[in-house]
Amino acid sequence: MxxxxxxxxxxxxxxxxxxxxxxxxxxxxxKQAGEEPSAAAVGERIHQAVNLDEMKQGDIKKLVKLYHIEADEVEDFMLYTAASNVKADELAIIKVKDADQAERVKQNILQRIDAQTVKFKDYRPEEYFLIEKHVLKTKGRFVFFAVSKEAAQMEAAFDSAWQH
The missing domain is CATH 1.20.5 (Single alpha-helices involved in coiled-coils or other helix-helix interfaces)
Structure with missing residues (x-):
């Protein structure tokens, strides 16, 4: 027994x-290894980390206008801009169709940063400071851009979207 x-x-x-x-x-x-999240999923992580209520959500027309990119290059995106033109706050999460396009989109955003720097440098020094402390990076097919007092928290939430 x-x-x-x-x-x-x-x-x-x-x-x-x-x-x-x-x-x-x-x-x-x-999530499979190497699988990229959607821009909406990344945006949701950021929205959970910081309050975006003071900003307004932008559409594809606004995205094309601000960053001079072609709409057909973009697979998915999330865009938030300041509710008023006296604020510099911006958040863009752009997923391009081809990873080769990410660097070009990043260069276009650098042009936007230059234009905003000129606009705010003498007019609104506190907003200029935010522009100077911006976060701009690429990860695979994603381009992340943040101008905000909470840019570091936004960046951390963006980075965490690829972790299990």
């Missing part, structure tokens, strides 16, 4: 360990 109990015990241990391994693997399978 004793060997029978040992076999049952081993069977239950095996089942338990299998369940643990399957559970661990299932927890990591929500």
């Amino acid at each position: 004793k060997p029978y109990r040992q076999e049952i015990w081993k069977y239950f241990v095996f089942l338990f360990m299998s369940a643990v391994v399957i559970g661990a693997l299932a927890g990591c399978s929500g």
Whole structure:
């Protein structure tokens, strides 16, 4: 009778360990390795990290106008701009169709930064300071741009979108 109990015990241990391994693997399978999130998912992470209520959401026309990019280059995006033209706050998460386009979009945003610098430098020094402390980076097919007092928190939320 004793060997029978040992076999049952081993069977239950095996089942338990299998369940643990399957559970661990299932927890990591929500996103395949290297899979990029959507701009909306990244934007939602940022929205959870900081309050964007003071900004207004922009559409594709606004995106094209501000950054001089072609609408057909953009796969997905999220854009927030200041509600008033005396503020410099901006948040753009742009997912381009081809990773090669990301660097060109980044260069266009640098032109936008230059224009905003000229606009605010003598007129609104506190807004100029925000522009000078902007965050602009690329990650795969994404271009991230933030001008805000909370740009560092926005950047951290952007970066966390690729972590499990």
